Amino acid sequence: MPQLSLSEGNTIFYDYTPPSTEEGVTFVFYNALTGDAGMWLSEIAPALQQAGHGTLVWNFRGQANSSFTPGLALDDLLIVADAGRLLLELKPPRCVLVGLSIGGLFAARTYLAGWPAAGMVLINTLRRPGPRLAWLNDAALRCAEVGGLELIKDLFGALIFNEEWLAQNRVNAFKDTPYTPLTPEHGHYRLLSDCRSADWDVPYEQLD
Template sequence: MHIADLGDVQLHYRVDGDPDGAPLVFANSLGTDLRLWDPVLPLLPKGLKIIRYDKRGHGLSSAPPAPYGMGALVRDAERLLDRLQVRNCVFVGLSIGGMIAQGLAVKRLDLVRAMVLSNTAAKIGTAPMWQDRIDAVNAGGIESLADAVMERWFSKAFRATPELALWRNMLVRQPVQGYAGCCAAIAGTDFFTPTSGLRLPTLGIAGDQDGATPPDLVRETVNLIPGAQFHLMRGAGHLPCVENPIEYARVLGDFLASTGHV
């Protein structure tokens, strides 16, 4: 575990795999920390330098006062990668992490040579919807909407397993202001125009039972980028890397190979 002190925020990050390998960066979803990727990591090709971090307001990173802007979240990733002297990474972003991926690729193509947009979109939901979520969290805590979030995150089959409790606990233990701050960042983001100008290898991944970013929404965003690939994972919800890490790692590994990253 490491902490990068970026001044206005302290980011928790960790580096696994080959320290001299090709960089693969993961950015996780709203309400999760970097452990989201634990099931996938052992299944990935060898020779990768794997970088994960908790975005501001999540996990072991600091939680500055809300609200946050998407620009701040993109800048956090940018400053972390600059500090770690990372160039030409493949950036894997899930949900809000996929929005960070789009923003970072638009801003710094020297950092991102290819990206994976998992269960995400150029625009997610509406500003009033996110404001309702912020109001609910501020009034009743994350616990007040945890069950509804689990329904959006996971398939019915997964919700019947004991593992559901682990992910519910992860969600409710995030700082309220961090969760609300990132809700505000999503509410203010519409990347349709900047993302449509991107020209880099891109893979979109969707879950056919995703209640937060349905497959058609993911596909719409992926189709903005010429030549982008799309993969639908059946029987999986918003966090397919949790529900089916074997398939997720295989699809990701194939993409890394096709782009010459491994």
């Protein structure tokens, strides 16, 4: 399990495969807060690798196999800084930054911080700062407090996934077993809480 060690108790899990052709690019994936690298590794990364491209998937501190020290703010500034440290360490060629949900914000901020990119893919990313976004962020955190990630998926899934995915995964939702709350020390809880302050005022005109 490859990990980049940042300091004692702080690591970043990653999985990197360089391009196998001269024309290939490196797709660098940014998760949603409640996701992990597994969603990219299952089908998307293998298909891109088969086509000669490289892939770099990683988990934010607080997600699976990426550790953090107590008291550390797992906010957007930290995640973007971690992305820069990982890219500087691995130096993947011809990066295409791919972000899902708020991961797209982190991808954009990585580029705006000076990391060169051959392209960018933002998936369900655009947000308008204001009361509605603040409400949704607080609601997601309250769901985590009451019923963990399963409750978040059950309540917000229809707003996130397409109908094909919903039809295929309906059998795994709304189980009869009790929900399990997340504690305030849990990585996903910390990410949901700390990233509520993320700066969504992105100068999109500079993503050229």
